[in-house]
Amino acid sequence: MERMAVLFRSNPGAKPNSVKGFYIALAMFLPLLVLTLLGQRAFGVLVMTGALLTSFGDVGTSSRTQAWLLGMTAVGGALMTALGRLIGGPWWGEIVEIFLVVFISGLLSVYGRVAAVMGFLLTIPFVISLANRGGPATALPAAGGFLLGGAILMLFALLFAWLPAHRSTLRNEARPNRPQPRFTTLTAQFTLTSPLLRFSLLRAVGAAVAAGSGWIWGGPPFYWAAITVIICTRQDQEASLMMALQNVVATFLGALLAAVVITGMQNTLVLGLIVVAITCLAFSVKELNYLLYLFFFTILILLLISIATSGQSLAVWRVVTILVGAGIVLVITFLSQLPFFKLS
Numbered sequence: 001m002e003r004m005a006v007l008f009r010s011n012p013g014a015k016p017n018s019v020k021g022f023y024i025a026l027a028m029f030l031p032l033l034v035l036t037l038l039g040q041r042a043f044g045v046l047v048m049t050g051a052l053l054t055s056f057g058d059v060g061t062s063s064r065t066q067a068w069l070l071g072m073t074a075v076g077g078a079l080m081t082a083l084g085r086l087i088g089g090p091w092w093g094e095i096v097e098i099f100l101v102v103f104i105s106g107l108l109s110v111y112g113r114v115a116a117v118m119g120f121l122l123t124i125p126f127v128i129s130l131a132n133r134g135g136p137a138t139a140l141p142a143a144g145g146f147l148l149g150g151a152i153l154m155l156f157a158l159l160f161a162w163l164p165a166h167r168s169t170l171r172n173e174a175r176p177n178r179p180q181p182r183f184t185t186l187t188a189q190f191t192l193t194s195p196l197l198r199f200s201l202l203r204a205v206g207a208a209v210a211a212g213s214g215w216i217w218g219g220p221p222f223y224w225a226a227i228t229v230i231i232c233t234r235q236d237q238e239a240s241l242m243m244a245l246q247n248v249v250a251t252f253l254g255a256l257l258a259a260v261v262i263t264g265m266q267n268t269l270v271l272g273l274i275v276v277a278i279t280c281l282a283f284s285v286k287e288l289n290y291l292l293y294l295f296f297f298t299i300l301i302l303l304l305i306s307i308a309t310s311g312q313s314l315a316v317w318r319v320v321t322i323l324v325g326a327g328i329v330l331v332i333t334f335l336s337q338l339p340f341f342k343l344s
Contacts, residue, residue, distance in 0.1 A: 014288045020058065021284030023160045025276050027051040027153040045308070046145025047152070053077055053128075054150035055283065057121050063161050065114075070157060072118055074150025077125040082143035084129025086136050091215035094130045099208040101126050102230060106200025123230055127211065131223035195235070202335060203233040206328045213324065224318060228325025229332075237333050244326040246291040251322040254298030255315035261299070262306045262313045275303045 028051045035044030057073030058066065080101075088094060105119030125146065134142060206229040214222020232243040265271050282296035298318065305314055 010289050011287065016284045016288050017286070018280070018284045019160050020157075020286070021280035021282070023156040024051070024055045024058070024153065024283045025279040027055075027149070027156045028279060029276055031149065031152055043141065043145055046142055047149040050074070050077065050146035050149025051153040052149070053125050053146070054153045056124065057117070058153075058157055059117065063158065066161060067154065067158055069114070069117070070150065070154040073121050074147055074154060076118065076122045077150060078143040078147035080122045080126040081129045081146045082139040084126045085132070085134050085139035085142055088130050088133050088135070091212065094215065095208045095212040097130065098127060098211050098226060099204045102207045103200050103204035106203055107196060109196065120230065123207075124227055127207075127223050127226050127230070130211075199233075199235050199336070202332045203229065206233060206332045210325050210328050214321065222321055222324075224321040225325035225328070228322055229328050232326065232329045233332055237336060240329055240333050243290070244329040247294060247322055248326050250291045250294030251298050252319055254295045255302060255318050258299045258302035258306075259313050259315035261303065262311065262315070266311075268307065271303065271307060275300060275307070278303065 028048045031051070032041075032044040032048045035041065035047065054070060054073045054077060057069045059069060087097060102123050105123050108119035109116035129142065132138075132142075207226045210225035210229045211223060214225055228244075228247055232240055232247060234240045234243065261271070261274065265274070278296055278300045282293055282300055285296070286293040302313065302315055302318060306312060
């Protein structure tokens, strides 16, 4: 019971950030509403997706760091989205591509925390882009929608960062100047004695296996399993297990509630308002508690899919894919204890 209670424990010193929840919801749904009224709903969905995925990069504490991370996430996400649409093909080829991208992104941590975060963030739009299989003809519109959504999110984030309640905090923060590792630092990791290489290799294999199992079965969005592996696999094995458990618990509870809402709510307008409210809640509590954030985020994703597919519920499939991804994380954690893969 004590270990389960840890899952619901708030992060020390963290508080709900309703401002962030508000401007992320605004950046996602205002462009979608405007573009839908202009008869460009499909492009509006791309813009909304770009804003949503760019929001993952909103982890900076200073305005400079926040702007840099959001800008890089928007531009890099657009490029990775286009790349995924351009090189997508047979499922076995996409598995190799996912392996390579996840493997390389894992090695970027030698350049510091920011590079590690960027490498991690950019794998997500790439995997999602491959899963959509829109073809090369959709690469430019998808990238443009992502970039526009990211730019809108960045604009709102920086605008709200200068509200009176945050100015004093942001003004006093400085970005330390640190020497940047050279390219040789990265190439030095290409040896079997490197713990980072072994970690990156395990995570890349796990993500490829997760994606491959879904594409072989040919079911609904199975890239969720691959993304679960990417998110939850950490060099800290205890942290990996904790995140995997949080993903399973939050997904089960969120999918259960989402299924009830989808079944019982037939009014699209009311459902849309619920989605906006859930978006605000999810990103308001993101820094407060990871499980609570995943709970609301699961509801958000399933409700968005339901609206897009006229009431279709993928709640059960969401739970199945997250269980598969979490299971692979457990296997990776076990393998990391073996002499060859020992990470420390």
